[in-house]
Amino acid sequence: MFTEERLDAIMQCLRQKGTVKVKDLSAKFEVSADCIRKDLKVLENQGKLRRAYGGAILSQDFPLNRDFEDRRNVNVEQKQIIARKAYNCIRENETIFLDISTTNILLAKLLAGNGRHIVAVSNMLDILQVLATSPHITAIGTGGIMVRSVNGFLGAAAIDVIKQYSFDRAFLGSCGVDMVDSSITTLGVEDGLTKRAVLESSRHKYIVMERDKFYFNDSFRFAHFDDIDAIVTDALPDEATVNSLRAANVEIL
Known part of the structure; x- marks a missing residue:
């Protein structure tokens, strides 16, 4: 070679x-x-x-793989660890939100395979299809503008529906964090604004992401560390990052 x-x-x-x-x-x-x-x-x-x-x-300036279909098969073992940790946070009879995320698809499968009664709202078709297989789960879709690249709904119509709910817990995907200004990022404005609406409607707020994303950020900042309760990840990042998160009162699960 x-x-x-x-x-x-x-x-x-x-x-x-x-x-x-x-x-x-x-x-x-x-x-x-x-x-x-x-x-x-x-x-x-x-x-x-x-x-x-x-x-x-x-490098923070070099983009990760953004194609949704490709990301399904990347870091599967890490995502399974994250999904299991997130699953353990959910209680009987809670109302939760599952954001567009390949990790959340795995979380939905865990929920569908268990007898726990919950109401689950999502803006992603893959997640809704999994949740609908369980008789114990009330699955609700946001509707809105269908974005084929993520197989889900984004934008004003989806946000209007989200604002009508009060979620016990929300699990949101991310393209990475910016440790310089303590922000959480995603690829574009429509996804970012939809995520913000979810955060504003939720009591307990979790970011689900692999450890690698502590070292990458994308173009749109949709939240800061003081907007969330915890980051659910597969393994701890470096000590300096851990200390910065703990100083901001962000739990690392």
Whole structure:
């Protein structure tokens, strides 16, 4: 494999996972650890990543994989861990909101497979289809403008419906956090404004996201740390990030 091909392959791994390890890349490409470190330095100089101890993380300015269908099959094990933790937060007879999120699809499957009685509102068709299979769940869709790229409803019509409810708990997806200004981000304004409406209508507010997203942010800030109660993730981020979140009274589950 030529150097440029290896650099492209490393970036493909980063776009999917958000982070890579030198030892893993060395084994994957059958080259020395020193060779991988040189590759990472080249990519860092191009602004595509930031080197970290033992590996690298995606640069804040370089986009993760945004295609919804592709994201279904990325970090599945991590998302299952997150879904289980979120599931354990939900109580009998609560009214909850499940935002557009591949992790929330897995959470919906856990809820549908259990006898817990809840009312679940969602703006995502995949989630509603899963919830509708359970006789114990009252599944409610927001309606609104259908956005095919996420298979869900966004915008003013969906927001009008959301505002009519008072949710016990809401679980929202995110494209990442910005540790500089303590904000939580998503891809676009329509999704961001819809998420804001959910937060305003909820008592307990959770962000569901993989650990890698602590090191990436997207274009639209829909909330700040003081707007949420907890981040549900698969593993703790670095110590500095943990301390910043705890100082903002954000629980890490």
